[in-house]
Amino acid sequence: MREELEINIPEISEGEIIDVPEILPLMAIRDIVLFPSMVVPLFVGRPKSLKAIEEALNKDKLIALSTQKNSRIENPKPEDLYKIGTIGLILKTFNISENRLKVVVQVLSRVEIKEFLQTDPYFKVKIEPCKEKEPEIITPEIEALIRTVKENIEKLLALKGTLNSEISAVIESIEEPGRLADLITIYLKLKVKQAQNLLETLDGVERLKTISKILLQEIEITTLQNKIQAEAQEEIGRSQREYFLREQLRAIKRELGEFEDIESEIEELRKKIKKAKMPKQVEKEALKQLNRLEFMHPDSSEAAVIRNYLEWLIELPWKKSTKDILDLKHVKKVLDKDHYNLEKVKDRILEFLAVKKINPKAKGAIICFVGPPGVGKTSLGRSIAEALGRKFVRAALGGIKDEAEIRGHRRTYVGALPGRIIQGIKQAGVNNPVFLLDEIDKLCSDFHGDPAAALLEVLDPEQNKEFVDHYLDVPFDLSKVLFIATANMTEPIPKVLLDRMEVIYLSGYTFKEKLEIAKRHLLPKLLKDHGLKKKLLKISDKVILKIIEEYTFESGVRELERKLATICRKIARKLAEGEKGPFEITEENLTEYLGPPEYIEELKQEKDEIGVATGLAWTPNGGEVLYVEAVTMPGKGNLILTGHLGDIMKESAQAALSYIRSRHKELQLRPDFYTKYDIHVHVPSGAIPKDGPSAGVTIATAMISALTQKPVSKDYAMTGEITLRGKVLPVGGIKEKSLAALRKGIKKVLIPYKNAKDLEDIPKDLREQIEFIFISHLDEVIKLVIKN
Known part of the structure; x- marks a missing residue:
């Protein structure tokens, strides 16, 4: 048996009193809980239910009705049924098929099942009417509750669009809280367990309070549901309107012959895709997107995206390539x-x-x-x-x-x-x-x-x-x-x-290389850019070298190009003012074109000095010569480092001091020398940041010279990282450092033994001008550069 297809509005009347017997046949119902005053059609198909209906019709047409706890059970047992149910009076029966009936039942009252007397061929039970509690006096609170519930049920039915005058009259005619609560359950979508709890609530006022809460929830849900439906309907209406307008526009364009342009565009894109010689996978994707585009409105934003995508795929050179010149x-x-x-x-x-x-x-x-x-x-x-x-x-x-x-x-x-x-x-x-x-x-x-x-x-x-x-x-x-x-x-x-x-x-260029680049590439290009003929400018190699040495400080040739461009501009101006060439640039008149020299070379070390060692450093602009100075003075063994040194360079100085302390006997220093003196190490050009481990050998040499009061030979420049045991480790930038030494006129360069392989990077003519001495330990450096 399934729940009703329709629930009729019960005719509430004082009707005749029906005598209810103590023993009745019982029919199990599924998915619905029946309340007193309902008139409901039930569809009966299970053998036990048909037998119970037959028994009731043969007697007084009364039947007990109880809801199954689990609706999926086809043949329920007594324990599968709720103990509180109702009594129904069978009003009409209709044969739907051979083994199926439609039964119209009026629900009379609540009953409690006391005992199951038989279970086959149908349920027969002993029942007892439930004593419902209705208030003797309608207090103002109960009256307010009744009115609220009546207003809310009418509001809910109005939201659902099912309110009419007949329903309003029936609702208004009821004054008992319990009967009103039972009636309203007809219009609420209650779950079986929730409805059963209401059926088992015998206090009418409590039942009506529960119904009032459920009503408020239903009103809120129905309001939201109506809002969502209205918005959806509005969106559908707008979409339909846009669809009809687009179809009309397409028809107009077709009449004007404009629609043919879109079709021809699709066909043209198809030809281009075939012509692009894409890989099969890519061509398949392109044709798939083209098919999508064909069924889209040409003015939509998505169509524009697909069109752009297809154009990218078509224009990419999937198979186009140039032939390499293999000569x-x-x-x-x-x-x-x-x-x-x-x-x-x-x-x-x-x-x-x-x-x-x-x-x-x-x-x-x-x-x-x-x-x-x-x-x-x-x-x-x-x-x-x-x-x-x-x-x-x-x-x-x-x-x-x-x-x-x-x-x-x-x-x-x-x-x-x-x-x-x-x-x-x-x-x-x-x-x-x-x-x-x-x-x-x-x-x-x-x-x-x-x-x-x-x-x-x-x-x-x-x-x-x-x-x-x-x-x-x-x-x-x-x-x-x-x-x-x-x-x-x-x-x-x-x-x-x-x-x-x-x-x-790519290392930096030597002066000679820069000179050749200026003559072969920079000057011809600049003369052409400034509209000058070659014969108008006379500039010797010596002057170009002077520009390189005194007006530029770089590894590349950008600054050199800018200086030569300045000369070309000034010549162009002179020509524009009426002067006639040719114009010769000499060492004497160079300042007229470029101003005073920008990079003045530091003073060369003229004699051997105590505490001054010549080091070589690498910078992003090329190699550089550094004169590391060290002095001792009475103190408490502090090591002072100045000259904008980085952390690694400071650590090299600490390592050098530790090495000197470990070798005090060989260096003929007192064991406690470091407690008597402060040592100050300074690297000139203090405004320029300096860092890296390659100054370790130079710093150690300057410190040993200062402590032993023996001078360092000015003929040597050195580079290398040292360890606490005095070993000399390889460093980078050997070519740039060597060229820097050569620019200063230093012909003897000490480099780590493991850097011998780097000499291949130095041009042969320059390599022959420098005597490279390979060192693996600081002791070798001391013997070579510190004079006795």
């Missing part, structure tokens, strides 16, 4: 024309081409040029592209902190675009350009992601053949691209990224 002699000639020296770099490019010539399927190389500013790293990338006959693309990575700049944004974002890698490939128009990643050491990272991590896939020949940009969401082959990165230092580059690149170091 090694021609390539070398182009590289030599554009850049002076840089033999290591040129050799590496020629090796790459040689491999490509023998094995055309060789993967693209990943090269990283590391060197100080102005040495030609970026222009070298452009020359390589020209020499190979490839297209050149440059992406400046300085300051990029968003991973999406490399990998692109997903198409769900407004204004999304592919990353710089795919943009560069599209700009080149071929899939094998020379791609320069400029300033790779200047990448940043924050909460947007780490762009250096995104580059790991780009710069790995094993992975970049299937590089996936977030915007494209399909793989693109980058393995044919020759990636060249540039950096000033390797320290800021993550180790995993550095490991994927072949690092080629």
Whole structure:
């Protein structure tokens, strides 16, 4: 038996009194709890229920009704039924089918099942009427409760749209709290357990209070439900209106012949997709998006996104590539024309081409040029592209902190675009350009992601053949691209990224190299840029060298180019004012063009001095000579360090002092010398920050000289890191340091034994001018440079 299909409004009347027998047949009902005064149709199909109905009809048409605790049980037992139920009077029966009845029952009152007398072929039970409690006097509180409940049930029915005058009349006619509560349950969607609790509440006032709370919840839920339905209806109405308007617009455009343009655009895009020679996977995705576009309104925002996406896929060079110039002699000639020296770099490019010539399927190389500013790293990338006959693309990575700049944004974002890698490939128009990643050491990272991590896939020949940009969401082959990165230092580059690149170091230029670069490249270019003829300017090698030495201080040639550009501008002005050339630049009139010298060389050490040692240092601008000074004075063993020194340099001084204390006997110092004196170590040019371990040998030598009161030979310059045991460890920048010594006229240079391999980087003609002395222990230095 299932719950009613409809619940009729009971006719509340004082009707005749029906005598209820003590023993009645019982029918189990599911999914519904019946309350007194209901008139409800029940559908009966279970054999036990049909037998109970038959028994009731044969007698006085009365039947006990009890709800199952679990509606899924098909053949319930007595313990599966609630003990409090109701008595129903069978008003009508209808045969629906052979074994199915529709029974209309009027519920009379609550009863308690005292005992099950039989369970087969139907339930027969002994019952006892429940004593319901109604108030003897209607107090103002009860009256207020009754009125509130009546108002709320009418409000609820009005919200549901089921309120009419008949229902209002029935509700208004009831004054007993219990009967009113029973009636209102007809209009509430109660769960079985909740309804059963109400049925078992025999106090009418308490029952009505519970109903009042449930009513308030129902009103709130129904109000929200109506609001949601209204909003949904409004949205549907708006969408339908827009649909009809669009269809009308399409019809108008079709009549005007404009709609044919959209269809022709789709067909044109289809032809372009076929012509683009995309990989099968990419072409499949492009055609899928084109099919979506075909069924969209052309003016919608999503259609614009798909159109842009398809244009990117079509314009990318999936199969287009340039043919490499594999003539090694021609390539070398182009590289030599554009850049002076840089033999290591040129050799590496020629090796790459040689491999490509023998094995055309060789993967693209990943090269990283590391060197100080102005040495030609970026222009070298452009020359390589020209020499190979490839297209050149440059992406400046300085300051990029968003991973999406490399990998692109997903198409769900407004204004999304592919990353710089795919943009560069599209700009080149071929899939094998020379791609320069400029300033790779200047990448940043924050909460947007780490762009250096995104580059790991780009710069790995094993992975970049299937590089996936977030915007494209399909793989693109980058393995044919020759990636060249540039950096000033390797320290800021993550180790995993550095490991994927072949690092080629570009050291600073010597004076001779700068002179050649100025004559071969800078001056011809500047004369052309300023509209000057070659015969108008006469400048000797000696004057150019003077500009290099006294007006520039750099490893590269940018500052030199600016100074030569200043001379060209002043000549251009003189010509514009009516003067006639040619104009000769001499050492005497150089100040007229460039002003007084900007970099005056420090005074050279003229004699051997106590406590002064000549050291060599490396800076981003090249090598430099440092005169480390040390003095002793009466004190308590304090070590004073000045000259804007960094932590590592200070630690080198501490290590030097500890070494001297451990070797006081060999140095002929008193065991307690460090308690009698304060030692002050100073490095001149105090405004310039200095750091690094390579001054360890120099500091130790100056301190030993000051303590032993023996002078240091001015003919030697030195570099090297020391340990507490006096061992000399290798350092970097040997070429730059050696050139700095040569500029000062120092011909003897002490370098760590393990740095002997670095001498190959120094040009042969300069190497022959310097006597390199290899040292492995500080004792060797003392014997050489400290005079007795």
